[in-house]
Amino acid sequence: MTQLKPHHLKYFTVCLILIFSSIASAELLVAKQKFETENFNTFNGKTIKKVQVGWESYGQLNPQKDNVILVTHYFSASSHAAGKYTKDDPQAGYWDALIGPGKAIDTNRFFVISVDSLANLGAYDPNVITTGPATINPDTGKPYGLDFPVVTIRDFVNIQKLVLESLGIEKLHGVIGASMGSMQAIDWASAYPDWVPRMVSIIGSAQSDAWTTSLLERWAIPIRLDPNWRNGNYYGHTPPTEGLIAALMFITQDALTPMAFNQVGQTASVNHNPLELDPLQSITARYSITNWLRERAQQRAKLSDANHLLYLTRASQLFITGHGANLTSGLQTIQAKTLFIPSGNDLLLMPYLSQEANQALLDLGKVSQLEKLTGDSGHLNGVSGISEKALKIKEFIEQ
Known part of the structure; x- marks a missing residue:
């Protein structure tokens, strides 16, 4: 044996x-x-x-x-x-x-x-x-x-x-x-x-640390720049959906690697090409890979709240073990x-x-x-x- x-x-x-x-x-x-x-x-x-x-x-x-x-x-x-x-x-x-x-x-x-x-x-x-x-x-x-x-x-x-x-x-x-x-x-x-x-x-x-705090700030910026954010007082009004979607797009990409992302780009449904026809013809057109990213963010945004994302971002930025001097x-x-x-x-x-x-x-x-x-x-x-x-x-x- x-x-x-x-x-x-x-x-x-x-x-x-x-x-x-x-x-x-x-x-x-x-x-x-x-x-x-x-x-x-x-x-x-x-x-x-x-x-x-x-x-x-x-x-x-x-x-x-x-x-x-x-x-x-x-x-x-x-x-x-x-x-x-x-x-x-x-x-x-x-x-x-x-x-x-x-x-x-x-x-x-x-x-x-x-x-x-x-x-x-x-x-x-x-x-x-x-x-x-x-x-x-x-x-x-x-x-x-x-x-x-x-x-x-x-x-x-x-x-x-x-x-x-x-x-x-x-x-x-x-x-x-x-x-x-x-x-x-x-x-x-x-x-x-x-x-x-x-x-x-x-x-x-x-x-x-300084790098992580600044990286996380990128998630907050699109929400604050959305005119529908209204300094956080958007309840009862049109919510800052575009800012929220942009933030969720950043979060998704930040959580992956170039290798993982490029594998998505090579799939038949995405088929990324730098010279895709629509982006070549119009500055407002999106690449297939950014459409893929946006679609996922749109789905997540339906159950998410923009202010809540800002508060979680700030909680993460404020973090130091023990919450003390050092x-x-x-x-x-x-x-x-x-x-x-x-x-x-x-x-x-x-x-x-x-x-x-x-x-x-x-x-x-x-x-x-x-x-x-x-x-x-x-x-x-x-x-x-x-x-x-x-x-x-x-x-x-x-x-």
């Missing part, structure tokens, strides 16, 4: 995880829950009189309530991390390959929970519950608009903590998040170190063992951001490690390509 070598055994184990994941995925049906609280105090000292957010859970909370894994979602996502709302849903939650019975984050063992962010981008998605600029201000009876206070990653964390406490949970087994979710995950570890023994940051960052002080309070999983070709939250955070923690004597995703999809590797690190994530959270 041929003996399996270690690398063969590891590959075999990954294959088994993926096989059982695909079998189990159809069995995971989930329901959106709602949490409400009053007089929520924000990081910048403002008060939101009434807050409601949606949340989802997968698996069962054990009697000790110590098997909880919090999943903190990325910029354009919601708490729909896994499973389906009905068997007929065409699309499962964004990390369905990772979360479920027998999967890397095994819902036979863990109670997995995720919470919709404040000012969630999908303000008009029927499966999202959020409070933000599009919400009715109880003082005026009209949408908040820009009267809604600026919110931060810490505010998202504090809302999540309230949700957990409402369930009688006093400590996490771990927290894991991608992109904007990674910011929440590491801030959890900094702000509430006694709660977090394990933290996983995927395609993430420990702070928004990064070192924020990282110093972390007690969790940490795992960073950047994407090697990420053009949005570039891998150096994870590398710097990992090294800073090591320099502080913390337990930290880093592994890179190697797919071709850039930032999107952290969502569509997460199966590559399924075994590593499983090993880390189960240690």
Whole structure:
């Protein structure tokens, strides 16, 4: 009988995880829950009189309530991390390959929970519950608009903590998040170190440096330049749809790589050519590849709110672990063992951001490690390509 070598055994184990994941995925049906609280105090000292957010859970909370894994979602996502709302849903939650019975984050063992962010981008998605600029201000009876206070990653964390406490949970087994979710995950570890023994940051960052802050600003500019934005007071008027679509086009392209984008350009439905006839004949004509990008942004814009996008952008720009004077002080309070999983070709939250955070923690004597995703999809590797690190994530959270 041929003996399996270690690398063969590891590959075999990954294959088994993926096989059982695909079998189990159809069995995971989930329901959106709602949490409400009053007089929520924000990081910048403002008060939101009434807050409601949606949340989802997968698996069962054990009697000790110590098997909880919090999943903190990325910029354009919601708490729909896994499973389906009905068997007929065409699309499962964004990390369905990772979360479920027998999967890397095994819902036979863990109670997995995720919470919709404040000012969630999908303000008009029927499966999202959020409070933000599009919400009715109880003082005026009209949408908040820009009267809604600026919110931060810490505010998202504090809302999540309230949700957990409402369930009688006093400590996490771990927290894991991608992109904007990674910011929440590491801030959890900094702000509430006694709660977090394990933290996983995927395609993430420990702070928004000068480059990242300026890159994110590109997402806000088209909305502010849209005449229909009306300084945020467009509710009841024509919304700034063109600005929102342009912003979503930037977001989609920033999340990919030239290789991934060029593969789309080579498909039969796009067939990109620098000398396409329509752009050659008219300066107002669009290329086939920009039509492809715009069509996807138009679909996303139907459920999105422009002001909410601005608020999420600002929350991401304001981010520094610990929300203190400097990064070192924020990282110093972390007690969790940490795992960073950047994407090697990420053009949005570039891998150096994870590398710097990992090294800073090591320099502080913390337990930290880093592994890179190697797919071709850039930032999107952290969502569509997460199966590559399924075994590593499983090993880390189960240690």
